[in-house]
Amino acid sequence: MHHNNVFKINIATKLTIALSGALALPAYAAELNLSVEIPQLNVAEYHRPYVAIWLEGADQKVAADLSVWYQMKDTKEGHGTKWLPDLRQWWRKSGRSLKVPVDGVTGPTRPVGKHALKFTDKQPALAKLAPGSYTLVIEAAREVGGRELVKIPFTWPANAPQSSKAQGSSELGAVTLAVKP
Template sequence: MRVQLTIALGTLLAAPAYAGELAIDIEIPQLRVAEYHRPYVAVWLEGADGKAAADLSVWYMMKDTAEGHGIKWLPDLRQWWRKSGRTLEVPVDGVTGPTRPAGKHRLRFDDGMPQLADLAPGEYVLVVEAVREVGGRELLKIPLTWPARASQSGRAQGESELGAVALSVRP
């Protein structure tokens, strides 16, 4: 019995352990428009098959208003809604949160967090979608490999609803 335990521990120590961290910087530009509304934003990972693999973050109006609760407008995040949103019951702890003002916002995820804990190794695409009432919509994509065996980075530049989106992946 003691020999078997030693072998099992030796096997565990010899196996390569890959941890990982994703850092995502999202810029919401200040728009000069007559009627400004903060954008709804969805951030997720898609697998090589184009299907949603992990919902990372969804920003929406969380308070009640005369028009109703903000979930009414979540389907306006069309790509995210079709791939993942319609099957979620929001709010989702650690995923959903309030809309954010213009400026730079950083999201961090590590492989121990629920969003990444069950993510199989492979090629993925980080997708950031933004839509704004009385505004437009925008979708940006950055490819990545998970788990990271070496540092990776990527960047995409929005034209209207999103500014710069930067991704950093570290082992």
């Protein structure tokens, strides 16, 4: 009887070690990697653009808000949320029903240059995303400036790595999207 208990303990210990080892392996998450360029504009009065980045399903409804950049400080003209409706497409589809700020989504405007963003299926926005065809939409609007919309279609989750590019013509520069399985 004594040998039997030792044998059970050894099996249990080995099984526990094996399971904890399996859990320690890196878990690869499906990812969206995005690069958004805010171009240098030669204008007399430059204001950083407000930018909304979201995913639309095949029904063209907002499936997830990924990022919204706006003037977060109060100025003499008021609070920056006052101009969020200038992001017309996003505002009409999602923005007006969103209570900003949203942790992990909203943030300050960005300067000229390329901005890298990474989203994984572990984050709330993508964790709830059903498999299917989607469109990444980026809208930029600038005070005393223009408005621009760039769209890139993709499939979620990806069976194989996907890579797509789009080029803005005024308020947005190069936009690249890489989807990893």
